[in-house]
Amino acid sequence: MPVAYQTQVYNDEVCSFAISSSPSIADIYDPLDPFSICSGSTSTSSIVAPFNCSNLQILHALDVKDVPDLWSNQAKYRWGQEVDTLQATNELTENVKELIGENGVDRYYEFREKYHDGWDNGRGKKLSTHSTAMLIYFVSNLKNITISTPSIFLTHNGNLQLCWEDGRKGEIEIEFFHDRFEYYIEANGEEDVISKHNIENFISMLTD
Amino acid sequence: MELTCDACDVSEDIYRALLTAHWDPQEQRFSSSLFKGYNVSVSRKGLKNLDDTVHIFRFELHNPPKNCLIGVGELSLRLLGNIVEAYNIEHNRDFEVIVVPRPKAINSAHAEVNPKECDVDKITKSLAKKMTKEMAIHSLDAEPEFT
Numbered sequence: 001m002p003v004a005y006q007t008q009v010y011n012d013e014v015c016s017f018a019i020s021s022s023p024s025i026a027d028i029y030d031p032l033d034p035f036s037i038c039s040g041s042t043s044t045s046s047i048v049a050p051f052n053c054s055n056l057q058i059l060h061a062l063d064v065k066d067v068p069d070l071w072s073n074q075a076k077y078r079w080g081q082e083v084d085t086l087q088a089t090n091e092l093t094e095n096v097k098e099l100i101g102e103n104g105v106d107r108y109y110e111f112r113e114k115y116h117d118g119w120d121n122g123r124g125k126k127l128s129t130h131s132t133a134m135l136i137y138f139v140s141n142l143k144n145i146t147i148s149t150p151s152i153f154l155t156h157n158g159n160l161q162l163c164w165e166d167g168r169k170g171e172i173e174i175e176f177f178h179d180r181f182e183y184y185i186e187a188n189g190e191e192d193v194i195s196k197h198n199i200e201n202f203i204s205m206l207t208d
Numbered sequence: 209m210e211l212t213c214d215a216c217d218v219s220e221d222i223y224r225a226l227l228t229a230h231w232d233p234q235e236q237r238f239s240s241s242l243f244k245g246y247n248v249s250v251s252r253k254g255l256k257n258l259d260d261t262v263h264i265f266r267f268e269l270h271n272p273p274k275n276c277l278i279g280v281g282e283l284s285l286r287l288l289g290n291i292v293e294a295y296n297i298e299h300n301r302d303f304e305v306i307v308v309p310r311p312k313a314i315n316s317a318h319a320e321v322n323p324k325e326c327d328v329d330k331i332t333k334s335l336a337k338k339m340t341k342e343m344a345i346h347s348l349d350a351e352p353e354f355t
Contacts, residue, residue: 103232103234103235107228107232110228110272110276111228111229114271114272114273114276115229115271115272115276116271116272117271118271119227119229119271119272120225120227120229120249121249121268123245123247123248123249124229149235151232151235151237151239152232153229153230153232153239153241154229154241155229155239155241155244156241156244156245161239161241163232163237163239171237171337173239173240173333173337175241175333182333184240184333184334184337186334186337189298189299189334191332191333191334
């Protein structure tokens with residue numbers, strides 16, 4: 001039986017994908033150019049490929065912000081290849097709870113339970129489980145670095161955001177997208193985006 | 209900086225709903241998402257006073273529920289113009305923010321904060337952050353969720 005998976009993707013403009021594991025589907029796509037059967041617009045696209053459930057993660061690793069990028073980037077990936085990606089979750093780990101404290105944990109559960117699509121006059125999306133995964137990933141990479149009592153927020157993208165004061169730099173704000181960090185460092189006015197793959201450089205930059 | 213177009217006059221003040229998602233009262237910090245992006249809903253103080261505005265903000269809230277509205281931020285458009293001007297100098301930009309009246313059935317004072325050319329630009333984290341720091345805050349008493 002063909003198995004179809006529907007996965008919601010994360011960014012402003014991103015799409016949902018239908019994925020089938022049916023072998024019979026193989027004759028309608030070119031293995032050397034799997035996205036040749038991709039159809040649709042930047043708001044809705046379907047990709048059909050002989051995936052199994054574990055390979056679903058490959059799509060998560062792609063930058064699907066817009067379709068042309070998706071098509072051009074897909075050559076970096078092969079179906080079935082292991083890709084370093086994060087498991088979506090809606091549960092915080094103990095080290096995240098320790099970092100954000102009781103107030104932060106309460107706030108997180110409020111975001112998770114009470115905020116649904118359309119909050120704040122239609123602008124807001126519900127909490128992204130991928131953003132939670134990125135927060136966990138970030139905190140697990142902090143190691144011995146101390147951040148003093150950060151505040152946790154929910155953004156309109158459905159992402160989590162941390163904000164804290166660095167003794168030397170003023171306020172630091174980081175928004176956790178599924179594949180990247182968007183940050184602002186008040187002291188030097190720096191505002192930029194950094195891939196999750198550069199997390200070590202990112203953390204050392206924050207703590208310099 | 210001049211606020212142009214069919215924008216609200218610089219002498220006006222605006223109210224912005226503060227939800228728990230935007231504001232951490234315990235740590236007294238605000239998220240830049242309060243003003244980041246575009247089409248940020250606000251209400252014009254000159255047309256609806258604070259009490260009426262709070263009533264409307266609460267009436268509009270379903271997801272999240274009413275008790276997630278924990279305050280109202282107030283910002284003068286003259287001050288907003290100064291913030292944008294300072295931002296432009298700091299970043300060597302020529303960015304403009306406008307507040308455009310967008311009356312709704314439920315709120316005739318409704319307006320939206322936007323970049324002047326929102327198809328090519330948006331209010332950045334850094335600019336939004338500066339705006340949050342210049343707001344006057346009206347804290348609200350907690351209201352039961354089901355009233």
